[in-house]
Amino acid sequence: MAANISLENAPPLLDVQAVRRDFPILATTVHGRPLTYLDSAASSQRALPVLRAVEHYERHAHANVHRGVHALSQAATAAFEGARERVRRFINAATVKEIIFVRGTTEGINLVAQSYARPRLRPGDEILITGLEHHANIVPWQMVCEQTGASLRVAAINRRGEVPFEEFQRQLSPRTRLAAFAHVSNALGTVLPVKRMIEAAHAHGAVVLIDGAQAVPHSRVDVRALGADFYTFSGHKMYAPTGIGVLYGREELLAAMPPWQGGGDMILTVSFEKTTYNELPAKFEAGTPNISGAVGLAAAMDYLEGLGIEAVAAHEQRLLELATGELARMPQIELVGTAAHKAAVLSFTMKGVHAHDLGTILDADGVAVRTGHHCAMPVMTFFGLPATARASFACYNTEEDVERLVRALARAREVFG
Amino acid sequence: MDLKELYRDVILDHNRRPRNFGALEGASHHAEGNNPLCGDHLSLALRLDGDRIADIRFEGSGCAISTASASLMTEAVKGKDRAAVRQLFEEVHALLTKPDAPAAVALGKLAALSGVREFPVRVKCASLCWHTLNAALAANAAPVSTE
Numbered sequence: 001m002a003a004n005i006s007l008e009n010a011p012p013l014l015d016v017q018a019v020r021r022d023f024p025i026l027a028t029t030v031h032g033r034p035l036t037y038l039d040s041a042a043s044s045q046r047a048l049p050v051l052r053a054v055e056h057y058e059r060h061a062h063a064n065v066h067r068g069v070h071a072l073s074q075a076a077t078a079a080f081e082g083a084r085e086r087v088r089r090f091i092n093a094a095t096v097k098e099i100i101f102v103r104g105t106t107e108g109i110n111l112v113a114q115s116y117a118r119p120r121l122r123p124g125d126e127i128l129i130t131g132l133e134h135h136a137n138i139v140p141w142q143m144v145c146e147q148t149g150a151s152l153r154v155a156a157i158n159r160r161g162e163v164p165f166e167e168f169q170r171q172l173s174p175r176t177r178l179a180a181f182a183h184v185s186n187a188l189g190t191v192l193p194v195k196r197m198i199e200a201a202h203a204h205g206a207v208v209l210i211d212g213a214q215a216v217p218h219s220r221v222d223v224r225a226l227g228a229d230f231y232t233f234s235g236h237k238m239y240a241p242t243g244i245g246v247l248y249g250r251e252e253l254l255a256a257m258p259p260w261q262g263g264g265d266m267i268l269t270v271s272f273e274k275t276t277y278n279e280l281p282a283k284f285e286a287g288t289p290n291i292s293g294a295v296g297l298a299a300a301m302d303y304l305e306g307l308g309i310e311a312v313a314a315h316e317q318r319l320l321e322l323a324t325g326e327l328a329r330m331p332q333i334e335l336v337g338t339a340a341h342k343a344a345v346l347s348f349t350m351k352g353v354h355a356h357d358l359g360t361i362l363d364a365d366g367v368a369v370r371t372g373h374h375c376a377m378p379v380m381t382f383f384g385l386p387a388t389a390r391a392s393f394a395c396y397n398t399e400e401d402v403e404r405l406v407r408a409l410a411r412a413r414e415v416f417g
Numbered sequence: 418m419d420l421k422e423l424y425r426d427v428i429l430d431h432n433r434r435p436r437n438f439g440a441l442e443g444a445s446h447h448a449e450g451n452n453p454l455c456g457d458h459l460s461l462a463l464r465l466d467g468d469r470i471a472d473i474r475f476e477g478s479g480c481a482i483s484t485a486s487a488s489l490m491t492e493a494v495k496g497k498d499r500a501a502v503r504q505l506f507e508e509v510h511a512l513l514t515k516p517d518a519p520a521a522v523a524l525g526k527l528a529a530l531s532g533v534r535e536f537p538v539r540v541k542c543a544s545l546c547w548h549t550l551n552a553a554l555a556a557n558a559a560p561v562s563t564e
Contacts, residue, residue: 356455356480357424360536364420373456386456386478415424416481 012308014315019307019396022048026396033366036404040237041186041214041345041392042370046296047239053299054241054292064288066265080291083298084281087246090301091231092222097280098254100247101289105213106136108232108247109180111284112209113140115257116230116249117178123149126175128206130168130192131157131382132185135375137211141180150177157382161188161337169200176206183215187376187390188337189320189345191215198227207253213237217394218316218343220309223248235293239395240300244293247284254280261286304395312395316344319393323402330406332413336388344393347374350409353416355387361415362389365408422532423539424481431485436492441474446556450477450549452541457483461549468498475546482530482539487546489527499554506547513540 020026023045028035037045057079063072065080084096093099102108117127127141131154145152153176155168163181172179179201184191198208209230215221217238223231228248235244249257259266259277263286268276277283304312323346327333336347350358359371370390373380380387391405444462451458457479464472473491478484490509494502508521512531533543 354455354480354484356457356539356542357482360423360539361420372454377456380456386458415420417429 012311014311023396030366036367036401038391039368039370040394043236044239044394047303049303050296050299054296057292057295079295083294086298097251100281100284102245102247104234104245105232110140111260112230113144115260117144121148121150125150125177126153128153128171128176128179130155130163130181132379134186160339161190162339172204176204179206180209182211184343186214187374187379188347189342190339191341195226219313235297240297241293244290244297259283263287316393320344326406346391347388349388355389358389361412362408367408425529427529428485431488432481435488437474446553448549448553450545452545459549461553470494482542486543490546
């Protein structure tokens with residue numbers, strides 16, 4: 001009897017050639033070779049529907065938001081606030097009051113550091129981060145520690161590039177006022193068990209911020225299911241423009257926080273004696289915002305959900321498996337970061353060839369990878385490396401891209417003899 | 418794009434076997450250089466005899482271009498006085514940045530770096546050691562950064 005295989009639970013397949021047609025830049029040639037773009041963890045490319053939405057807004061609906069009674073101002077406000085509602089649904093926040101538009105993840109973290117942490121922390125208090133954080137999730141906390149006398153603790157990583165849960169738990173104490181960590185490591189691709197870590201931090205009374213820059217483009221994120229207090233991410237890593245990002249914060253926390261920047265839009269009334277602040281979310285959005293960026297971000301979310309985030313995730317995991325297998329077969333390549341649970345990011349070194357040289361040689365073959373410390377110098381220090389090369393995959397990458405990477409690596413070996 | 422123009426045999430050789438590499442006993446001048454973009458780190462020590470570089474050595478880690486450039490530089494400047502080093506610096510600078518600048522005869526093996534100018538993001542790799550040398554000669558204690 002033939003086996004009855006159910007496909008009901010199998011992730012839907014992605015028509016990657018159709019996806020590629022949505023990204024015009026992928027048809028570019030680099031040094032006369034077809035572009036193999038493996039640097040989406042630094043910044044992804046823009047989807048056509050995103051470009052069209054931004055252009056449509058700029059051509060037909062632009063004026064300043066929340067200010068005028070004229071038709072275009074109302075159209076712009078509708079587009080901007082419509083984008084906020086789109087974001088709310090995408091991450092399943094309870095209300096649009098919890099969606100603050102920011103420039104990107106870095107600004108989201110700085111906002112929480114300065115507006116939530118700085119007024120509350122005292123000497124003796126602790127902020128807990130992990131050993132694999134991006135500089136954007138280290139430096140703002142160091143600044144707050146300098147300003148308040150609080151101290152920074154770091155949950156160490158292991159040789160696979162994981163944060164062992166027991167280590168994280170060991171670093172928690174009643175002194176921990178805030179824990180901040182990545183959902184997915186940008187340098188190594190490690191996926192952290194954030195739900196469990198959030199629960200553990202909450203058990204000690206700490207508030208939790210998640211740096212979701214590398215997670216939101218590649219997996220379904222539900223901020224309420226996770227229990228995150230703050231969750232922040234960037235548009236440009238998820239097929240949207242640069243200069244737009246999101247800070248999600250639980251309403252109760254945001255409501256109790258002072259504004260971060262002062263200016264227009266964040267006030268109700270201003271006199272020289274006293275100013276009253278606007279309601280959420282406007283309280284945290286001083287000045288004219290990046291309206292077209294928000295429109296582009298909403299379009300990117302439509303696009304991602306149209307493809308199916310699960311289908312994208314499954315596609316990227318297949319590429320990760322393929323590339324990991326291929327690179328593991330090359331004796332001169334050493335993979336850095338071999339966590340059991342990874343996003344489609346491969347960090348590696350080649351024996352006898354510095355990562356920077358590797359980047360130049362791969363580029364000559366049209367293969368774009370990131371080389372350097374990936375804004376995570378403590379991770380490099382942990383592994384005793386000055387730099388690694390990093391290939392990262394997105395919805396538009398193919399098996400052929402993996403083959404091109406492997407061929408270009410072989411060529412690098414030849415150049416260096 | 419011709420990688421062989423960048424990674425010439427002289428460059429690969431000096432990367433594999435850097436000359437004047439290691440600590441220098443009795444150094445009179447010293448400077449550190451960093452290239453934050455790629456994490457290159459260079460530590461340069463020299464012993465001046467009057468106005469002349471009597472000895473020079475370097476340590477650190479970096480890409481092939483930065484390692485080879487430092488190695489070639491130490492060979493080229495050893496025995497030269499400040500004025501001659503300044504002259505050589507100008508010539509190397511022109512070689513790395515000016516399109517189609519003919520390599521000055523005085524450059525000797527340093528002319529192997531001419532391929533770097535076709536790769537603008539790599540120019541800093543090749544020039545880091547020279548800026549560090551300038552800092553050492555100026556007895557500038559602050560670390561040099563290419564950023």
